[in-house]
Every structure is written in structure tokens, then in C-alpha cells.
Amino acid sequence: MTELKKMNKEFENNNVRGPINSWFFYTISGYMDVLWGKSKKELFQDHSGTVVEIGPGAGANMRYLKRGTKLIAIEPNIHMHKNLRKTAKKYGIHLYIKSITGETIDLPDSSVDFVMSTLVLCTVDNPLQCVNQIKRILKPTGQFVFIEHVKARENSILGFIQNLIHKPWHWFFEGCHTNRDTASLLESAGFSSIVMDKYNHYSPFIPIIPQIRGRAVK
Template sequence: MSTVFKNNIILGPINSWMFKMLSGYMDHLFGNSKRELFKNHPQTVVEIGPGAGANMRYFKKGTHLIAIEPNVHMHKNLKKSADKYGIELEIKTLVGESIDLPSNSCDFVVCTLVLCSVADPNQCIDQIKRILKPSGKFVFIEHVKANENSVLAFIQNIIHKPWHWFFEGCNTNRDTKVLLERAGFNSLHIESYHLYSPFIPITPQIKGEAIK
């Protein structure tokens, strides 16, 4: 039995429960940013890594949500969240690097605190670009690598391995801002800021939108 498979069996249910329990706190941390980023979203939304459905509270009732969620242990809570918020849910058990939607087919893609954990973030971003229609919008919130030689960068590097194992591949020190800048979107707006919470390794954050 592979390490990845064993970790999925052990940590998948734990993380599903934990994400559900943290939903209210995450709303406190990110709610205002998400409401601003998601406003005026279209009828159909594609979300990469929706987890237990924390973002559904920000979508309009009746939204068709295509959820790209590889962790099957999240699916039960995803369905409960969809029922609670009146979301028409379609789950695809796929990773963000391999999305089976047609090219140029989506108007709006959401990804929050996920690019830190995908195995190949460049490929995931390429897939997002591929499925977006011309002028389609990708909105994101991500924690990012701290400034080189800072105390926070030292903490990120020290804690990276246990954090990576427990949080299903999350990287404390991934330079996602640079990856997005190099992705070749027609327009890109990124706001860098610091989020103060008990989760010290993920203090440096970015949020914004990209247009294909």
C-alpha cells in the first residue's frame, strides 16, 4: 500500500471533519474578501478544491457549482453544504491538473487556498486557463512564500514537512504569486497582504483575479 494511499485513508476523513469545523472561522478570516471576489458571478461556477463547501455561502442560491474535488471524504460534506445553501452541485473526483471540462467552456473559476497543495501548480493553472472562455475570470486567494531570509521564511521551511504531510500536500513555502505572474493571463490583478491568525506559516497571502 503506497504512502499516498495510506495518508488519504487516514487524513482524508480527518481533514474533511476539520475543514467543516473551521468553516465559521474561515468565514471570519476570508469572508469579506470572498464576497468581493465572487460578486456578480455567473450561473455556473467551477471551483478547484472546494473541500467541505466553505465557499458555497458566498454563491447565489441556485448556482450550478462544478466541484473539482479529488478527496472523496469531502463529498458528503459538500453535498450537505449544497443542500444548506441551495446550490446545484456537480462533483468531479479529479485533481486540478487533470480537468475533463472542454476548452474555452467556463466563464468563472474559483480557487481558494488550493494552489498551495496541488502536486503541479503550473499544470493546474494551465488547466484553469484552458477551460476558461476568452475573457473568462479566475479568482483566487492563496497563502504564499515569505520574503527570503525573514524569520517567517525560516518558520515556513522548518515546519514544511509535517505541515505538508498533515494538510494533504499543502506547501507552506510555495511562491504562487510568481507562478501566476508567469502564467500568461491577458490581465492579472494581485493584492499582497498579511493575514494574522494562529496559522503562522500561512501569514503572507495574495488575492485577486486573472482574465484569460
């Protein structure tokens, strides 16, 4: 298949998956609050007046931000934008959407105090490049807070399920890797300090167990 055909095929697929995923994540935002709300409140409680979010999707994290917060949303899926705006209006967030990927952030060096991502580093094409971009835009002592699902232990039942379902999951959820070792990536990314909690938070979304949550400082 030529590169042009691949691009056309991906465009067609995204026109199918994009609207479905936008509806899906907007619809389950309340359930996601049940699953991860406590962790998010703790991680986001001291956020600055301007926040950069990598892959905000339909805006599930806005409920944890202070009213009046300026949110710079790095969201390449244009099908998410309508629900992003709807959610921002609901929670009083000043929203600025950038239709770019986490690997190509166009913000200046050392320009923001607070970057966050939840269940996103699994989907980017080049996670190391994305993390390097996050470090680049953070001010000295700026914080990156995260909740991510990660690769399960080798030869475990969870690992078997992750590998078994990876291909269909990867296609439907627009590039999500069920078995990416994001924990090791963050630990070796060169942050001045990182606090990370590794845990199993069980839910019907079995392929995205286990998870990590934490805070990294530039």
C-alpha cells in the same frame, strides 16, 4: 520503496488524513468566514450561473454563491464529498462533483466564465499544469479569482517558520506547501490581465502568512 508500495502507503495515509481534514475544514468554516469572508464576498460577487471551483474541500465558499448556482467541484479527496453535499443542500447550490485533480480537468476548452480557488494551489502536485488547465477551460475574458497563501520573504521570520514546519504541515494537510511561490507563478502564467493584492493577514495559522488575492482574466 517500489511504486506500488508508495501508492499503497499514500492510500493508507489518505484514509487517515482525509476524514480528519474533511471534519476539520467543515468545522472551521465559520472561522474561515471571519478570516477571509470580506475578500471572498468581493471576489465572488459577480460570479456567473455556473462556477468551477478547484479544491472546494468541505464547501466553505458556497455561502458566497447565489442560491441556484451550478457548482462544478474539482475535488479528488472523496472524504470531502459527504460534507460538500451537505453544504450544497444548506445553501441551495446545484453541486456536481468530479473526483479528479486540478491538473486533469476534463471540461471542454473555453467552456466556463468563472473559476475560483482559495488556499488550494499550495496543494496541487503541479501548479503550473493546474493553472494551464484553468486557462484552457475559461472562455475568452473568463475570470479566475483566487486567495492563496504564498512564500514569505527570504530570510524573514515568517520564512523561517514556513521552512521549519513545512514537512509535517505538508503531510497532515495532504500536500500543502507552506513555501510555494504561487504569486510569481500566476504573474507569469500568461493571463491577459491580472490584479493581485499581496498582504499579511495574521491569524493562528502562522505558516500560511503571507497571502495573495486577486482576479485574472484569460
